[in-house]
Amino acid sequence: MPTPAAFAATAALLGEPARAAMLQALLGGEALTAGELARIAGIGASAASAHLARLAEGGLVAVHRQGRHRYHRLASEEVAAALEMLGGLTLSVAPRRPWPHGEAFRAARLCYDHLAGRLGVALHAALAGRAWLRPAEGGWETSAEGEAGLAALGVDLAAARRARRLACDCMDWSERRPHLAGGLGREIAACCLRRGWVYRMATRGEDPLARRRLALSPEGARRLEAALDLRLEG
């Protein structure tokens, strides 16, 4: 456990409206430029630059320069998990009027780079319940059936294994049960998006939350049910 001072320093980075807006936008998993983030946060370029410098210094975002743009993304999935958890806490301690994205968010969304919401939780339960995954040190490992099944779905297992962790739990604030994160969570999400089984409900627009909302296509529902007996009531 860190010292209170170090803990507070990290929390303070999240506790400022402009930075919070930027981080929430980055939870969509896309890398965004400083200018986009400034517009999202509703502040000028210079203020945004200072905020992003502090977030990078604090290890919460990673920067990647490309030409005259600077692309920012969350530094790790720990950051994403903490943001999700704090978002859930905020909803539970400060029950506000229903937020426009609330219900749709609960069905299916991206949590940084992996699937969350009822879809993500159901997928996690199906993978563990059918023994495609089994508990391992620090998370989960794939079983033989799991490897075969995932490969048949088109998941890039080699890419998943290159991640720092193959598979681990990420707490889902809306379902209060874990969904799958780690390299495998990322690759499953990438596979579903690539094959059109799930798709973003908005690809552009100034609202950063809208881009995180996902919908399951009929094809996707069919394939997931066939492979994993996964059924969503929605």
Place this chain on the structure above:
Amino acid sequence: MPTPAAFAATAALLGEPARAAMLQALLGGEALTAGELARIAGIGASAASAHLARLAEGGLVAVHRQGRHRYHRLASEEVAAALEMLGGLTLSVAPRRPWPHGEAFRAARLCYDHLAGRLGVALHAALAGRAWLRPAEGGWETSAEGEAGLAALGVDLAAARRARRLACDCMDWSERRPHLAGGLGREIAACCLRRGWVYRMATRGEDPLARRRLALSPEGARRLEAALDLRLEG
């Protein structure tokens, strides 16, 4: 997902050193008076009072007056889970020099009112692995064997069922796997403490973190191994 402003307001409550110190102290699960918290945070009584009022207003702590004392505790286990997760994030983004409690904290500690660390994670794995628990809506439910086994250990199942949630996961920052929270998690911890199977390594002292550290007694190790085949390398 909350609005960025609401999210930031909650995070800002955590992002102030004095408040962070108070909240970390409350993670020990004991209710503390305003005066104790002021001393822990190293500030005067009036400043502490203002901070505690804001924490209560924000829904992070609950207050219970008893005579001329005001006892404060964390408002819910969601708060505890978020604090633990942010603590883990802080350690991972700002790897500091080893903190005196670091290693001992990883072995066994209290996370608000339930067991955490290697002990907590091993217990969770043992309960699920031996099918004393099975997945349910919003967390876990007990199986018939589980109820018999837990009752034989001396866990007060009736008290556990009175909680808002019987059993759910709480992410363990040091092990990166879930341990057991909810009413059952609380009662298991209470049972182990009551029977002397685990004990606090410090019951008094100004260091709030020291009180969270737990040790497993030889008797406790024996009983848990007999009942659940639970073995800790330590």
Place this chain on the structure above:
DNA sequence: GGCATGCTTCGCCGCTGCGCGGAGCGGCGC
């Protein structure tokens, strides 16, 4: 009743830090 204790309220002060505008720097395209 009288006094000590625990906590809160109030008023004040000082500082941190957020935001802006302007200038500076580097990359890109005509």
Place this chain on the structure above:
DNA sequence: GCGCCGCTCCGCGCAGCGGCGAAGCATGCC
């Protein structure tokens, strides 16, 4: 080369917040 664009650095002003001490209120003890 020149101009445009994205981003960063500098200096300024302002506001919010955290800290303290003194006073006020409630509770408990003798």
